[in-house]
Amino acid sequence: MIYLDQAASSFPKPESVVRAVTNCLLQVGANPGRSAHRLSLQAARLVFEARESLAQLFGVSESRRILFTSGATEALNLALLGLLQPGDHAVVSSMEHNAVMRPLRYLQESRQVAVTTVQTDTSGRIDPLDLRAALTSSTKLVVVQHASNVAGVLQPLADIKRAIGDIVLLVDAAQSAGAVPIQFDREGIDLLVFSGHKTLLGPQGTGGLILRDGISPEPLIRGGTGSRSESDQQPDFLPDRYESGTPNTPGIAGLGAAAEFILKQSIETIAQKLKAQAGQMLQGLQAIPKVRVVGPGLSDLVLPVVSFVVEGMAPSEVGRLLDQRYQILVRAGLHCAPAAHTTLGTFPQGTVRFSAGFFNSSAEIEEAISALREIVLGSS
């Protein structure tokens, strides 16, 4: 079996991640920080150390600014619903995932938030000057993805920050965290959303939001925090303000191990491998007749996430044949990003998406390309 759906969820996970999750379930088990006994403290240390490892990975000086959520979707909802008030204006690119677009549409319809969508070019790349041109006196937030889940294009964050100046920048790094170097403090990002289970190689059910000092969205969820327990008011200090209820401790233990794995490999090594895979995938697909690849060209493609359409075949049919005949697993359709497909010219039919990751080999990518070639040529 060849798993090329890494953009949906990374698989397999590093062995150390599996061990960390299992160890937590078998040996630790308690509720972190709520009780004073040694297992509760051990669980609290697991969560604390995971935060510290992620702080090191993302270049965040205070690890309490990293808030754990159930995933990137919850983190995006926290950021968007927590920051945007009636009368505010938000600027977003035309390549965003539904985890960005659906909360924004809700805010537009129910909270009198104005939203401007800025068109990217047909390869999906944002022009920072177009973002700047969309700013108004009521703009409170600019939201951009770091990398597209449909076409692997990487957005120029430094140029974007420079172009928008003081306006708060929210970066959705669901497809790039752990795969591309990010230095949160240094790069002037105000809010960063990350997913635990994609390029970070951690378990599903983890992710988070990183907040710059001074950025304080309203919490999405309130409840018990194990702190200031004599009060029924939500604490205002970090991370407790945004972490009510029992966390996904086994998941976070795994996420901590994943962050350590990436730090040990070095993110530059990982990025290099992924860039090579991207090139191999793009060139291999472009060489197959009747296959039309969408998104950026070779020089701009940084991540091995490539979408294409096959002339005369529905994407779902291609995906089905790859799975059934060759045990090659990919994702066909709209990838929860109708906006991106509209931009790339593949709406409403969608595309087939090959997405590789750190644990895929170049032999696997080669085999997938050969299999696709057989399917395409066999269908004529």
Next chain:
Amino acid sequence: MTGQSRILLLFQSIHQVLGAEKLLKGQGIWCDLVPTPKEISSNCGMSLTVLESDRCRLEPLKEKLQWTSMLPHGSERTSSSSTCPSNDA
């Protein structure tokens, strides 16, 4: 460690308690996690106890450790308040 005077450090949250524990252990300064005494009102149910004799080693770390209060801990108290040597000694 029995028989020696101790100091209690209070913090805002378990996150800061654990951060302080990590920092102190990294500096080779003994500390222990203890339940915050009930008669002391605190945000966090856990506190750190440190040896009174290490008080001077704590002062330079004050900004990093971010304790909210520093109190004598336990029944043994020093009879005079100790001061740390100044830096230009």
